[in-house]
Amino acid sequence: MLGKTAGGLFWMFRYLERSENTARLIEAGFRIALTRADGDDDEWTSVLQTAAVSHLYFQKHEQIDAAKAIDFMLRDMSNPSSVLSAIAAARMNARLVRTAITREVWEAVNDTYMILKRELARPVSARDLPEVLALIRQQSALVRGAMHGTMLRNDIFDFCRLGTFLERADNTARILDVKYYVLLPSISQIGSSLDNVQWETILRSVAGMRAYRWITQGETSPIGIADFLIFDTRMPRSLAFSAGKIATNLAYLEKAYGLRHPSHDQIDVISARLTHGTIDRVFEDGLHEFITDFLTDIARLGQQIETDYRFLG
């Protein structure tokens, strides 16, 4: 496979994952805004921070405003993480790697792009937002289904998966990074309404609300949430799960190519920390430091994969 193609697949799936994550962030922000009476727009500040686009937002707008923030995250092409930007970038990469993906996957991505371009041609009113977000979720599922159902399990698939899980690991870690303070035992008081809101945001942002309740029989605790999102390998968006998938797919590549690269060593270190670590230890050493380190490691791993597999000339 061409290095360029591997890079195109990797980024195509990063962008697909990103569009879904952005949609989920919007959903969380919107839901919180609906159910809380205090009516301030703090939630949108952290949504923008989590997506790492608040500086871009403030280049366009003076202050945080729910409608503007939603529009910025949903359909603003100057925001590279907006749903529409990410889908357009995913499709652009899909065109680039057209020879490596099946017709079904291409059509699913192309369809998604055409549908969302149409649906997002004008600002989406609060009234239509839930439907549009549901549509984005459905379309993501369609692409994923086409991929799982029709693509060969070879190096092509591995690069797709690497893109997906690097982006996902990065996203979950970012959510934790922006909200880590809510999870610190010293500040949070179990049961206080402020914290419930914050925890809920975190769980909703990763579609883990119901899963978490189910696992803990409804008991929420900050340390439990942190444990769930960092270490729980049953949770498909946790750091441990994502890192595990990255490790698996890198191992497949190692086996297929008969070549071990620096990225294999890097993921081993990241995985070991997640396999052997405990949440108590993380809190002892500092949650914030742990997450910052993880984000740095993941970014470095992404670059290493790019070098090892010659995405660029």
Place this chain on the structure above:
Amino acid sequence: MTDTPRFFDEMHHGDGSPRPPYDTYCGWFGSEDLRDLRKKSTDAEQFFRRTGITFNVYGQAEADERLIPFDIVPRIISAREWARLTRGIEQRVRAINAFLHDIYHRQEILRAGRVPVDLIARNEAFLPQMIGMSPPGNVYTHIVGVDLVRTGEDEFYVLEDNARTPSGVSYMLENRETMLQMFPELFTRIKVQPVSDYPRDLRRSLAASAPPNCSSDCTVAVLTPGIHNSAYFEHAFLADQMGVELVEGHDIRITGGKVQMRTTQGYKPIDVLYRRVDDDFLDPLNFRPDSMLGVPGVMDVYRAGGITIANAPGTGIADDKAIYSYMPDIVEFYTGEKAILQNVPTWRCGDADSLAYVLDHLPELVVKEVHGSGGYGMLVGPAASKKELAAFRAKLTAKPGNYIAQPTLALSTVPILTKAGLAPRHVDLRPFVLVAPDKISITPGGLTRVAIKKGSLVVNSSQGGGTKDTWVLEE
């Protein structure tokens, strides 16, 4: 040419009865509901959009992806008609390859005075880099698209020989795919020769022209200028269908005397490069130094026998519009036979007498730029306004050598489906020819281009033309 604008319609005789190849189709069509068919037409467009069969239009502010209009009424050719066409095409393509070999070697045809020396020596399409160089298997034009037009029951003309990088074959394949999906019942009633072997044949044909020192398992790759090229879809489509890599200049470097592509496992040699990049841009070291699309040094590897480039550089000299008028002589010179397919009578405006005639008869003629393509910079006399004629007259007088003129042909028509039902529109045909060292094969059918605008004679997609599926019937 007749005085009255009566055109040969391929579906119906003058009395409205169907011509034999369309017999079954017309019977079927008559029993269909027009509204259902109109709906199918919309479905087809949706299908094309989803599949991403689009092209980018040059010279438009928003270089957006556009669809080429597809018409659901097939163009049908009988086995007998096709047999005659293939003989003519094969003869012509054989002659073109012999001509190219000669022109880059002993130049017998020039010595014999059958083609003027000036026409070659001063032609930009002639590449001095190719002199004395013999491509593997002596194949110059691995892929040719011969543009044909029809003016009567047995009258076919070659309009153009596309011997550089003919495009459109993906439409031939996708049009058929679309028709099979939409009208399966038609294909059970009418036996149509399949076109779907083309990608496999293309790969085999390319591999057969690999350099002699290449291992049994030779590597073919498609070279594209990139995602913004108007034919990118086709490049990706062909690479995909052949199961080979689609590369760009920056995926390639030259090491150890081989052209190599950057893969996830290091550099891997390419034996046959099906390039969809023009000669000028192919190699910045040997041709245009500002080209970002090509592979620096590829020509040197080529000359050393390290790679096959398809089509060979310098084939443009054979499909040059100034050379075109000599094609009957060229065919005869190399095959010893009269050309089976006719040439359109052509005035070379570089000759003073011809220029005078052309200027006198401008409103009746079609004038083309010698080096132009895609219907750009072309004058269709009968359709031009006074202002356009005057402007073209000035251009012609300023640079007569740049132009050729031809009579306006009474192109045959095939109906398209409009809101009101069937309506005749002018068509042409581009069959695709594969040339291997020991074999010339022609896919039954090709790309039928159709002028969607009533009365228009310009079928180019860049000028709003559409396409039709082309059926060659089984015996």
